[in-house]
Structure formats: structure tokens, C-alpha cells
Amino acid sequence: MLFGTRKITVIPGDGIGPEVIDAALKVIAASGVKLEPEIVEAGAVAFANGVESGVPDDTIRSIEKNKVVLKGPLETPIGHGNKSANVTLRTLFETFGNLRPVRELPGVTTPFTGRKLDIVIVRENVEDLYTGIEYMQTPGVAQALKLISRAGCERIVELAFEFAVAAGRKRVHCATKANIMKLTEGLMQHTFEDIAPQYPTIEAKHILIDNCAHQLAMRPEQFDVIVTTNMNGDILSDLTSGLTGGLGFAPSANIGNDVAIFEAVHGSAPDIAGKNIANPTAIVLSAAMMLRHIGEGKAANDIEQAVLVTLESGVRSADMAGDAKPSTTTEFADAIISNLGKKSDSATSQDFAAVKLPPRREDVAKVEVKERLVTGVDVYIETTLQPQELGDQLMVDTAGASLTLQTITNRGNTVFPRDVTTVSLIDLYRCRFLARSRRSDVGDPEILALLTRIGENHRWMHVEKLYLFDGEDGFSRTAK
Numbered sequence: 001m002l003f004g005t006r007k008i009t010v011i012p013g014d015g016i017g018p019e020v021i022d023a024a025l026k027v028i029a030a031s032g033v034k035l036e037p038e039i040v041e042a043g044a045v046a047f048a049n050g051v052e053s054g055v056p057d058d059t060i061r062s063i064e065k066n067k068v069v070l071k072g073p074l075e076t077p078i079g080h081g082n083k084s085a086n087v088t089l090r091t092l093f094e095t096f097g098n099l100r101p102v103r104e105l106p107g108v109t110t111p112f113t114g115r116k117l118d119i120v121i122v123r124e125n126v127e128d129l130y131t132g133i134e135y136m137q138t139p140g141v142a143q144a145l146k147l148i149s150r151a152g153c154e155r156i157v158e159l160a161f162e163f164a165v166a167a168g169r170k171r172v173h174c175a176t177k178a179n180i181m182k183l184t185e186g187l188m189q190h191t192f193e194d195i196a197p198q199y200p201t202i203e204a205k206h207i208l209i210d211n212c213a214h215q216l217a218m219r220p221e222q223f224d225v226i227v228t229t230n231m232n233g234d235i236l237s238d239l240t241s242g243l244t245g246g247l248g249f250a251p252s253a254n255i256g257n258d259v260a261i262f263e264a265v266h267g268s269a270p271d272i273a274g275k276n277i278a279n280p281t282a283i284v285l286s287a288a289m290m291l292r293h294i295g296e297g298k299a300a301n302d303i304e305q306a307v308l309v310t311l312e313s314g315v316r317s318a319d320m321a322g323d324a325k326p327s328t329t330t331e332f333a334d335a336i337i338s339n340l341g342k343k344s345d346s347a348t349s350q351d352f353a354a355v356k357l358p359p360r361r362e363d364v365a366k367v368e369v370k371e372r373l374v375t376g377v378d379v380y381i382e383t384t385l386q387p388q389e390l391g392d393q394l395m396v397d398t399a400g401a402s403l404t405l406q407t408i409t410n411r412g413n414t415v416f417p418r419d420v421t422t423v424s425l426i427d428l429y430r431c432r433f434l435a436r437s438r439r440s441d442v443g444d445p446e447i448l449a450l451l452t453r454i455g456e457n458h459r460w461m462h463v464e465k466l467y468l469f470d471g472e473d474g475f476s477r478t479a480k
């Protein structure tokens with residue numbers, strides 16, 4: 001290993017992590033670039049040592065100091081208990097943009113071979129359902145908060161366009177589910193449509209996420225850059241990696257204003273861990289992205305070319321060998337090293353100018369409005385009453401209050417005043433109370449008085465204020 005002045009933080013991680021990270025570090029060292037890896041822990045070992053976040057303080061300090069991380073996959077405990085160490089790292093260091101490029105690779109035969117796929121998913125990385133804010137609303141009903149902010153959408157959309165400009169790309173799609181989630185996913189769509197005109201040389205298109213998945217399977221060559229919300233991006237990027245050879249080939253960069261974390265898209269692959277058979281391509285290409293990020297463009301290009309030449313020469317790891325004899329992870333890395341300095345016949349490097357990052361905001365992000373009114377409240381009630389009984393009781397309980405029961409919904413279906421017999425009911429009802437006039441501004445004392453009256457006979461679980469911001473509904477409508 002070569003030692004020099006530039007330190008990077010290296011997290012070997014879990015499962016196949018140490019094997020592929022070792023391969024990447026050897027390739028980096030052989031490229032001649034002077035880096036000093038600082039090896040630290042996170043993930044399963046940290047959880048086992050009682051670090052609840054999965055990221056020990058020493059690791060945090062190392063990243064704060066070095067700013068650049070090469071990271072192996074970290075296992076996420078499933079179900080109860082600890083949060084994902086990956087999500088902790090992304091949110092702690094505000095790496096808001098996740099770039100996940102895939103492209104057709106020489107010798108990696110897929111059903112799409114010959115169609116020259118070259119797609120980059122730009123995934124929002126810190127908002128959406130991945131904030132991990134969840135509640136049991138009743139013993140049998142779970143709820144997750146999908147938090148999407150205008151500021152969060154702005155910076156990921158800007159990052160996508162800036163990347164497109166820097167990399168000489170032609171088109172950016174924004175993939176959302178805005179037809180169903182009009183406020184959350186809709187905010188991403190509207191922000192995209194607001195920002196796109198600032199980039200007149202880039203074609204901008206909105207596409208619904210389900211159609212995007214369909215189009216990716218049918219005609220993937222139409223896509224260039226796709227910007228999307230966190231969960232959509234997580235799923236789409238595994239899909240796009242599948243189009244070009246699988247997870248073993250998909251690199252990624254988590255980009256923030258201060259820190260950047262480079263890692264393969266794949267996880268810890270417990271099924272093949274410890275066998276020295278994992279494909280190191282994804283992490284080696286992630287390392288090349290890292291080198292480009294720190295200004296070592298030549299080494300990045302050399303490594304990328306060496307990977308391409310290695311694939312052209314027929315070296316195959318077990319995930320892609322078919323009937324041929326596979327190379328071990330170590331042999332694969334050695335082949336890449338032996339090909340450093342050679343040029344691929346079939347593909348160029350993904351070289352591009354530095355991406356201009358949206359500036360970091362020091363203020364608390366806020367959208368100004370001229371007027372805000374509270375026009376009502378949604379009160380969530382846990383009960384096993386039938387809708388009509390609940391509606392009748394609430395009408396009596398709240399008679400004379402300044403807020404009047406308008407509708408009751410169950411999982412979004414209006415069940416009162418309408419008599420719906422086809423809906424399967426659960427024990428959580430949303431009861432919408434509105435002020436007598438839409439332009440009223442309901443105060444907290446009126447809301448608290450309403451809750452007190454409801455609470456005398458029912459168990460209410462939570463309350464949402466219904467805002468009008470400059471006359472626009474700040475809540476989703478219910479069918480009458």
C-alpha cells in the first residue's frame with residue numbers, strides 16, 4: 001500500500017464488504033495515487049458493541065476530518081430495534097444526493113446488450129420514508145411519515161441538472177408518484193418543473209414512477225439521467241443495475257456539501273460472504289468515482305479502463321461466469337491491476353467536469369406565504385364502532401362546537417356520511433372537522449375544546465391541522 005498525504009476514511013463493512021474493499025484498496029494503491037486509508041468500523045460490529053446508531057464516535061470523527069469515505073456494505077437489522085447504519089451515515093453527513101450510474105459493460109451479456117445503456121439515477125438520499133419516523137397508531141395499525149421538503153427537492157433537482165451539464169448528458173427525467181401523493185411526490189414534480197427552465201440545453205421530462213419502471217424494462221435506452229425521491233430511487237437503481245449485469249457492477253456516490261461517501265449499490269450479500277467469490281467491480285468503480293471527486297481524474301480513468309479491459313479479456317466472477325470457470329475476488333482484482341495502463345477497445349471512461357453542487361443553506365429552510373389559515377382539523381380515532389355509529393356519536397358529542405364533523409374516512413375511503421358496505425374497516429378512523437367558513441382561522445383553544453369533547457367518549461390518536469396557505473389546501477381532499 002502506498003502512503004501519502006491525502007487521507008480517506010475506509011469502512012470495510014459487513015459480509016462481503018472486507019473482501020471487496022480489500023480488492024479496491026489494492027487497485028487504488030497499484031494505480032499510483034497517493035492515499036492513506038484510515039480504517040474504521042460501522043455496522044454489525046458496532047451494533048454488537050452496543051452502538052445504537054451502528055456508527056461509533058471514532059468513525060464519525062474520522063469522516064469529519066477526512067471528508068471522503070470508501071465504504072463497504074453495512075447490514076441493516078430487520079424489524080425491531082436498531083436503525084440502519086447506512087441511513088445514519090447519509091443523514092449525519094447530509095449526503096443528500098446519491099448518484100448511481102450504470103452502463104453496458106463489455107463482455108457482460110444481458111438481454112439488453114447492444115442497446116448502449118448509460119443511465120444515471122440521481123436519488124434523493126435523506127428525506128422521504130427513510131427518515132424512519134414511524135408510529136403504531138393502534139396496536140394493529142402502523143404509520144410512517146413521508147417527509148419531503150421544497151428545499152430537499154430543490155437541491156436534488158439542481159444536483160441532477162448540474163451533473164447532466166458536467167457530464168454532457170442530454171435529458172433528465174423526474175420520476176414521481178405525484179398522481180397519488182399529490183403533496184409529497186407532487187412537490188418533487190413541481191420543483192422539477194420550476195427548475196428545469198434554468199437548464200435550457202437539457203431536455204426535461206416528468207414521468208410517473210410506475211411507467212418509468214415499465215419503460216426501463218421495455219425501452220431503457222430512452223433514459224439518460226433520472227432524478228427521483230429516496231424510495232423510488234432505491235428501487236429504480238437496483239432495477240437499472242439489473243439491466244446492465246446486476247448488483248456486482250453498480251457503483252454509487254453519496255454526495256453532500258462537506259462529505260462524500262462512495263460505495264457499491266449492493267448489500268453485504270451474506271449468502272456469499274467469506275468465500276472470496278464476490279464481484280469487486282462495483283466497489284472498484286465506486287473507488288474510481290471517489291478518485292474523480294478528489295481530483296485524481298487520471299487515476300480514476302486508468303482504473304475504469306483497467307476494469308473494462310479486464311471484462312473484455314473474459315475475466316468473470318461467479319455471479320456472471322455461467323458455465324465458465326469463475327475468478328475469485330482476489331484474482332479479479334489482480335487482473336484489474338495487471339491491466340492498469342491499458343485502454344479498452346469498446347468503451348470510454350465516464351470522465352466529466354466537476355459537478356457544481358447547490359450551495360449549503362445556513363438558514364432554516366422555509367417557504368414564505370402571505371397568509372395562513374387553519375380551516376379545520378383531522379382527528380384520528382381508534383374505535384371498533386361502525387362508521388354510522390361513530391358519526392352519529394361524534395355529531396352528538398361535538399354539537400355546538402365551532403368545528404363541525406364533515407367526513408369520516410377509513411384508510412382513505414369516505415365511510416361517513418356515505419354508507420359504504422364494501423370497505424374492509426380497520427380500527428383507525430380519520431374524522432375531519434371543518435370551520436363553518438373556509439376562510440375562518442381556527443385557534444388552538446377551539447381545537448383543544450373539540451378534542452376534550454371527543455376524548456370524553458373516544459380514544460383519539462393524533463390530530464392534524466388543516467391549513468390553507470395563500471388560499472391553497474395544505475392537505476389532501478376527501479371524497480364527499
Ligand code: NAD
Nearest residue numbers: 073074075076086247248265266267268269272278279319
Ligand atoms: P445484497 O445486495 O446483499 O444481495 C442481493 C443478491 O445479490 C445476493 O444474491 C448477493 O449474493 C448478490 N450480490 C450482491 N453483491 C454482489 C457482488 N458484489 N458479487 C456477487 N453477487 C452479489 O442484498 P440483500 O441480500 O437484500 O441485503 C443483505 C444485507 O445488506 C441487508 O442487511 C441489507 O440491509 C444490507 N444492504 C446494505 C446496503 C449498503 O450498505 N449500502 C445496500 C443494500 C443492502
